[in-house]
Amino acid sequence: MWLYVLLVSCLWAAVWYLRDRQMLSSFKDKYVFITGCDTGFGNMLAKRLDKKGFHVLAGCLTLKGADSLQRATSPNLRTTLIDVTNSESIRKAVEWVRTEVGEKGLFGLVNNAGVANPIGPTEWMRIDDYRKVMAVNTFGVIEVSLAFLPLLKQARGRVVNISSVLGRLSGNGGGYCVSKYTIEAFSDSLRRDMYHFGVKVSIVEPGFFKTAVTNLESIEASLRQLWDHMTPETRRSYGEDFFPNYVKVQNFIMNIICDPDLSKVTNCMEHALQAKHPRTRYSAGWDAKFLWLPASYLPAFIVDIALATILPKPAHRVR
Ligand SMILES: NC(=O)c1ccc[n+]([C@@H]2O[C@H](COP(=O)([O-])OP(=O)(O)OC[C@H]3O[C@@H](n4cnc5c(N)ncnc54)[C@H](OP(=O)(O)O)[C@@H]3O)[C@@H](O)[C@H]2O)c1
Numbered sequence: 001m002w003l004y005v006l007l008v009s010c011l012w013a014a015v016w017y018l019r020d021r022q023m024l025s026s027f028k029d030k031y032v033f034i035t036g037c038d039t040g041f042g043n044m045l046a047k048r049l050d051k052k053g054f055h056v057l058a059g060c061l062t063l064k065g066a067d068s069l070q071r072a073t074s075p076n077l078r079t080t081l082i083d084v085t086n087s088e089s090i091r092k093a094v095e096w097v098r099t100e101v102g103e104k105g106l107f108g109l110v111n112n113a114g115v116a117n118p119i120g121p122t123e124w125m126r127i128d129d130y131r132k133v134m135a136v137n138t139f140g141v142i143e144v145s146l147a148f149l150p151l152l153k154q155a156r157g158r159v160v161n162i163s164s165v166l167g168r169l170s171g172n173g174g175g176y177c178v179s180k181y182t183i184e185a186f187s188d189s190l191r192r193d194m195y196h197f198g199v200k201v202s203i204v205e206p207g208f209f210k211t212a213v214t215n216l217e218s219i220e221a222s223l224r225q226l227w228d229h230m231t232p233e234t235r236r237s238y239g240e241d242f243f244p245n246y247v248k249v250q251n252f253i254m255n256i257i258c259d260p261d262l263s264k265v266t267n268c269m270e271h272a273l274q275a276k277h278p279r280t281r282y283s284a285g286w287d288a289k290f291l292w293l294p295a296s297y298l299p300a301f302i303v304d305i306a307l308a309t310i311l312p313k314p315a316h317r318v319r
Pocket of ligand 1: 037039112114162165208211213214
């Protein structure tokens, strides 16, 4: 009996592996639109797809980002400005892409643009802190996806949504985890609904990587703003040592786990665009595979205890 189980498992793994390695033969007629190409993963992905022969349509937030990407790539790569929180800006980008792709339609949409700050204890947040992050990471992704669906259906294309391990395990307060959980849900429903039209949807869940999103100075600066604007009563309940201790622990952890090798993430994005059978989910980075993802399957109380042990404790705690 166990021998049969082992044999079936090995056969399943071999079939999965061979299927996963099958790639599309040519990218020359394939158009891919990427948001957030100024820096980080989006910037690297745009350059790499350009080298591979894709028609890259790179969405940048700033003119400076667009200019420097254009200078570093072939004339085949084209840039446009897009702010994913602005409906008019999205509409203009869709019209521009429609003209660029012509009859071919859009083969790939990579929803990469994202922001993180402020991240910190939930009680320190104001509602606008959630709205600001979700405007980009949640409603930006949803509005951009909906707007591009006709062009994606035309090409039987793919959507690649950049979530995070923090879309599986809520490790801190603020809009970031909430926004990434919503992307997981949106992507799952989009994948099921678009199945009938041949549009595939993949989710990339990176661990922690060294980019502007994980920049310690900006994380600390936005956290300090929250701390400085807190009511004296709330501040007293945490105690004056809490803020420096929190920053110290956060910096210590981030310095250990942030991986400088961004290609671990762009490799997943590329696979989702090049493979004959893109995966539903990609875990990018060792911390994602061996720490965050397994932890997300543990009973919640174990993760609660681990985080409560690692993070500093408020001065006026009751336990
Ligand atoms: N780094 C990590 O550890 C990590 C882990 C998991 C998931 N992620 C996700 O990966 C994605 C890329 O982030 P990254 O790490 O590469 O950081 P990044 O370098 O800051 O990239 C984010 C990009 O989004 C752009 N952007 C910000 N607001 C925008 C808006 N309203 N409209 C259009 N573009 C906007 C930024 O433009 P500017 O540079 O001009 O501001 C930047 O180019 C994000 O979705 C992030 O949540 C990152």
